[in-house]
Amino acid sequence: xxxxxxxxxxxxxxxxxxxxxxxxxxxxxxxxxxxxxxxxxxxxxxxxxxxxxxxxxxxxxxxxxxxxxxxxxxxxxxxxxxxxxxxxxxxxxxxxxxxxxxxxxxxxxxxxxxxxxxxxxxxxxxxxxxxxxxxxxxxxxxxxxxxxxxxxxxxxxxxxxxxxxxxxxxxxxxxxxxxxxxxxxxxxxxxxxxxxxxxxxxxxxxxxxxxxxxxxxxxxxxxxxxxxxxxxxxxxxxxxxxxxxxxxxxxxxxxxxxxxxxxxxxxxxxxxxxxxxxxxxxxxxxxxxxxxxxxxxxxxx
Amino acid sequence: xxxxxxxxxxxxxxxxxxxxxxxxxxxxxxxxxxxxxxxxxxxxxxxxxxxxxxxxxxxxxxxxxxxxxxxxxxxxxxxxxxxxxxxxxxxxxxxxxxxxxxxxxxxxxxxxxxxxxxxxxxxxxxxxxxxxxxxxxxxxxxxxxxxxxxxxxxxxxxxxxxxxxxxxxxxxxxxxxxxxxxxxxxxxxxxxxxxxxxxxxxxxxxxxxxxxxxxxxxxxxxxxxxxxxxxxxxxxxxxxxxxxxxxxxxxxxxxxxxxxxxxxxxxxxxxxxxxxxxxxxxxxxxxxxxxxxxxxxxxxxxxxxxxxxxxxxxxxxxxxxxxxxxxxxxxxxxxxxxxxxxxxxxxxxxxxxxxxxx
Numbered sequence: 001x002x003x004x005x006x007x008x009x010x011x012x013x014x015x016x017x018x019x020x021x022x023x024x025x026x027x028x029x030x031x032x033x034x035x036x037x038x039x040x041x042x043x044x045x046x047x048x049x050x051x052x053x054x055x056x057x058x059x060x061x062x063x064x065x066x067x068x069x070x071x072x073x074x075x076x077x078x079x080x081x082x083x084x085x086x087x088x089x090x091x092x093x094x095x096x097x098x099x100x101x102x103x104x105x106x107x108x109x110x111x112x113x114x115x116x117x118x119x120x121x122x123x124x125x126x127x128x129x130x131x132x133x134x135x136x137x138x139x140x141x142x143x144x145x146x147x148x149x150x151x152x153x154x155x156x157x158x159x160x161x162x163x164x165x166x167x168x169x170x171x172x173x174x175x176x177x178x179x180x181x182x183x184x185x186x187x188x189x190x191x192x193x194x195x196x197x198x199x200x201x202x203x204x205x206x207x208x209x210x211x212x213x214x215x216x217x218x219x220x221x222x223x224x225x226x227x228x229x230x231x232x233x234x235x236x237x238x239x240x241x242x243x244x245x246x247x248x249x250x251x252x253x254x255x256x257x258x259x260x261x262x263x264x265x266x267x268x269x270x271x272x273x274x275x276x277x278x279x280x281x282x283x284x285x286x287x288x289x290x291x292x293x294x295x296x297x298x299x300x301x
Numbered sequence: 302x303x304x305x306x307x308x309x310x311x312x313x314x315x316x317x318x319x320x321x322x323x324x325x326x327x328x329x330x331x332x333x334x335x336x337x338x339x340x341x342x343x344x345x346x347x348x349x350x351x352x353x354x355x356x357x358x359x360x361x362x363x364x365x366x367x368x369x370x371x372x373x374x375x376x377x378x379x380x381x382x383x384x385x386x387x388x389x390x391x392x393x394x395x396x397x398x399x400x401x402x403x404x405x406x407x408x409x410x411x412x413x414x415x416x417x418x419x420x421x422x423x424x425x426x427x428x429x430x431x432x433x434x435x436x437x438x439x440x441x442x443x444x445x446x447x448x449x450x451x452x453x454x455x456x457x458x459x460x461x462x463x464x465x466x467x468x469x470x471x472x473x474x475x476x477x478x479x480x481x482x483x484x485x486x487x488x489x490x491x492x493x494x495x496x497x498x499x500x501x502x503x504x505x506x507x508x509x510x511x512x513x514x515x516x517x518x519x520x521x522x523x524x525x526x527x528x529x530x531x532x533x534x535x536x537x538x539x540x541x542x543x544x545x546x547x548x549x550x551x552x553x554x555x556x557x558x559x560x561x562x563x564x565x566x567x568x569x570x571x572x573x574x575x576x577x578x579x580x581x582x583x584x585x586x587x588x589x590x591x592x593x594x595x596x597x598x599x600x601x602x603x604x605x606x607x608x609x610x611x612x613x614x615x616x617x618x619x620x621x622x623x624x625x626x627x628x629x630x631x632x633x634x635x636x637x638x639x640x641x642x643x644x645x646x647x648x649x650x651x652x653x654x655x656x657x658x659x
Contacts, residue, residue, distance in 0.1 A: 053496065053657065076502045087493035089311045091318040096311070103307035104501040128318075144497075 003062075004029050004152055004183040005050060010059035012045055019045040020056070021207035027185060032178045034198035035187045036287065038299065042207040043187040044084060044156055050185070051081055051154055064151065077105050080150035084157055086141045088129040094140050095125040098147055105148035115143040119173060135166030139173065152183045159193060171197060191287040191299065201287070203294060210294040215287060222293055224285030226264040229256040230271060231279035243270040256281075304503045308511035312485065316515060325480070326519060327526060330473035334465060334527065337593075338536045341461030348372070349396040349421045353379040354386045357401040359432050374424050397421040462538050464595050466531040467547075467619035472583075472592040473523050474551060475612050478558025479565060479579045481519065482512050486566025487575040490658060499656040513559060520555035524548065541626035547619050553636050554615035557643040561611075563650035570658065586612040611642040 005027040012020040020042045027033040035043045048054045050061055052068025052075070061068055066075050088097055098112035116122045119139040124132060132140060138158055145153060155174070159167045174197055178184045188194055194201045195215040202212040211218060228248075232255050235243075240257065244250045248261035256279065259267045264282065271277060291299040316322060348371070353360065360377070363370050371377060378395070380386050386398040390409050396417045398409040406429050410418035434446065489495045498508060524547060531538035561582065569575035587593065589603055590612035596604060607613040618635035621627040 051500065053499070071499065073502045076500060079500070081497070081500045083493050083497060087497035089315060089494060090488065090492070091315040092311060096314060100307050100311040101497075101501070104304045104498065104503050106303060148501075 002029050003027070004031070004064060005033075005185065006060075006062040007046075007050060008060045008062075010046065010049055010056045010061065012042075012049060012054065012057050018207050020049065022059070023204075023207070023209050024059075025202050025209060025212055027183060030178075030181050030183055032174075032184045032197055032199045033186070034194040034201040035185070035204055036189070036191065036194040036198075036201050037204035038189055041189075041204045043189075043204055046204070047154055047156055047185065047187050051079065077148055078151045080145035080148065080153045082138075082141050082145040082153070082155045082158055084160070086129070086137045088137075088141075088144075091128055091130070093126050093128050094121055094132065094136075097129055097140065098143055101144045102147040107148050111147055111149075115147050118146075118176070119143040120169070133166075135162050135169065138162060138166070138170060142170075142173065142177075146177065150182070152185070153177060155184065155186045157187055157189065159188070159190065167193070191291070195287055203287070203291060205291075205295050211290070218287060218290045219285045222285050222290050224289050224293070225260045225262050227258055227260050227281075227283045228264060228267050228271070229258040229279065229281045229283075230276055231255075232257045234276040234278060235274060239274060243267060243274075304501075305507040305510050308498075308503070308507055309514040312511050312515050313518070316481075316519075322481070322484075326473065326477035327523065330469055330476070330523075331526065331530060333472075333593075334469045334530060334536075337465050337469070338462050338531065341465065348374055348376040349417055349424070350376045350378070350394070351421060351425070352386045352389055352395045352398045353377060354383045354398055354400040355379075355381055357399055357406070359401060359406060359429055360399070362432065363428060375421075397425070399425060462531050462536045463624040464620070466527055466536075466538055467623055468590075468592040468594075468616050470523060470527040470551075471554065471590070471612055471616040471619060472587045473527070474520050474555050474615065475558045475583055475586060476579075477519050477523065478516055478555045479562040479583055480576065481516050482559045482562025483565035483569065483575040483579050484572060485512050486563065487569050487572045490566075490655065491572065493657075495656050505651075505654060509563065512563075513556065516555050516559045517552050520551050521548070524551045538624075540623055543622045543627070543629050546622040546629045546632055550615070550618045550622065550632055550636065553639045553643075554611075554618070557611045557615070557639040557646070560643045560645075560647035560650060564646050564653065567650050567653035567655065586610045589613070591616050611639055614638045614642075 003026050005025075007026075008024050010020055010023045011018075023042070023046055035046060037043050045054065049056045050063060050068065052061075052063070052070075052072060055069050063075060064078055066072055068075055089100055092100065095112055095116060098115055099109045102108065102111050113122075113125075116125055119142060121136060121140055121143070124136060124140075129137060129140065142155065142158060145155075158174070159170050162170065171193070174184065174186070178197075186194075186197065198215060200212060201215050201218065203210045203218070213221065232252055235257065240250055240252075244259060244267075247263045247266050248259040251258045251260070261267050268282070271280075288299045291297075360371075383398075383400065386395075386400075387409050389395045390398050390411050393411065393413060396410070396414070400407045400409075406425070408422055408425055410422060412418065437444065438446065486495075489498075495508070528538070528540070528544075528547075530536065532540075562579065565575055565578050565582070569578055589599075589607045590596070590610045591599065591607070592612060596607060596613070596616075599607070614635040618632040618639075621631045621635075622629065
């Protein structure tokens with residue numbers, strides 16, 4: 001498998017503020033790669049350096065074997081970029097928008113209609129962009145990024161500020177794009193989004209990449225305890241102590257009784273024997289726990 | 302080329318749907334043309350009202366010879382009550398009151414409306430002088446009398462529209478040139494449209510070129526609309542032989558102002574800032590370059606300032622070929638100066654051009 005993107009020790013500062021502090025990573029062909037981190041972590045700056053919108057202070061970027069900086073016109077048709085916010089031509093309809101962007105790359109109007117179909121906006125073809133909802137505008141923006149059939153697609157927080165339904169629709173679309181063999185690089189501050197979509201995730205905080213791996217591997221590598229909860233008040237205190245003895249820590253907030261354990265089988269078996277499985281929830285670690293482990297801080301997007 | 306055309310088209314569609322820009326570049330200057338044209342056309346003021354106190358033989362004498370003599374200038378009424386007549390002047394109901402005692406004609410006027418007072422006093426004095434002269438001639442026919450005849454140098458049918466139209470058109474073109482270019486750059490940068498375009502294989506030239514195409518087209522539409530409206534019988538614009546030279550003149554002028562707009566767009570961060578700066582540039586230019594009134598009527602210092610204003614050269618060139626009847630070659634110096642303005646500002650604007658607010 002060959003490499004689409006190779007970033008080596010990239011640094012960028014604005015005055016005293018270090019936005020990107022020695023970032024290195026590789027993205028393989030056809031991979032769905034995520035950069036995850038809280039706001040201000042340096043995700044967008046990193047992405048913009050890779051896209052060639054900004055110049056790194058030091059370090060190197062190789063995108064499809066070439067340098068994106070200074071503005072590399074040979075590279076531009078091979079990449080598609082969806083910008084944070086929606087960069088449209090004013091007062092044009094959805095279709096006119098796609099036709100215009102398409103023609104900047106030499107794509108015909110037929111391609112615009114195809115893209116409307118793919119992102120499910122065919123019935124909004126004649127609607128001006130100002131009248132589209134947030135989710136529709138975001139989908140149109142992605143369609144504009146794909147209208148010239150690029151090899152690598154960059155998406156900067158595509159689901160920010162969308163309602164849950166619109167996010168889910170967009171996730172389906174992003175999976176389809178990646179399924180067609182394109183390399184997709186996504187920044188997000190949503191843990192669940194990164195976990196669901198990405199083949200590999202780079203966790204970023206304060207300008208540094210803390211870890212890169214598949215979401216499942218990151219979680220497994222954490223070796224975090226499992227949290228088992230049942231409804232509170234179903235079990236006498238001495239029974240709770242007996243079950244927890246030596247294998248779990250117990251917490252009761254009056255609503256849920258939670259065992260935190262590294263031996264979930266024993267705890268679950270004991271609970272089943274006592275026939276107290278009402279409201280049962282079993283939670284393994286998530287990327288949030290990984291973030292907590294890596295930074296020592298709670299994850300707050 | 303395709304990308305240039307599609308950007309031009311996208312901009313044009315956007316413009317045609319932008320009602321406020323269309324209003325400010327086409328209708329707004331046109332309102333000025335219509336209002337100024339109506340105000341100054343014909344040049345006739347309504348007759349001034351004058352009240353006679355008792356008999357005024359000097360007026361009666363003229364009326365007896367020609368009952369319509371005062372029709373255009375004076376509207377006479379009479380009263381015997383001097384106090385009431387003076388009160389009418391004070392209240393502004395009449396422009397003046399007039400009374401004759403033997404060989405003394407007395408005029409009562411109000412300082413509140415000095416223009417009208419001046420006109421009425423002048424007219425009445427004129428009538429009295431004329432009567433005196435006639436009597437003098439009868440008494441001493443051997444005395445030679447010097448006569449004054451004033452004639453306008455142009456065709457006497459020409460109205461103020463001849464000067465208003467090119468000036469206001471120049472103002473309209475400068476507005477749409479500066480605002481159009483500045484606003485496109487700033488809003489496209491603010492909305493990240495420029496950043497998005499930068500990520501496609503399109504040159505800066507195509508982006509600026511699209512704006513140039515739009516500005517030129519808009520300038521031609523402005524020319525057609527202005528000439529069309531001013532040529533209506535009500536305004537009565539009469540174009541001279543080489544009026545068609547206005548077409549290239551308007552385009553060269555539009556480009557000069559476009560380059561100023563590109564500079565404004567390059568240095569402004571927000572659309573509010575850009576529109577403020579554009580106004581700050583255009584309004585003084587319009588007032589100092591004879592857009593609203595003939596430059597000859599301006600004070601010397603203002604005329605001196607006008608030499609650094611590109612709008613002066615656009616207005617002068619349009620006046621030369623459209624109404625002064627000068628030949629095509631007469632506008633070449635103005636063209637040269639406008640092109641020089643365009644090149645200088647255009648060059649600075651390209652140096653300061655930014656795709657992005659970084």
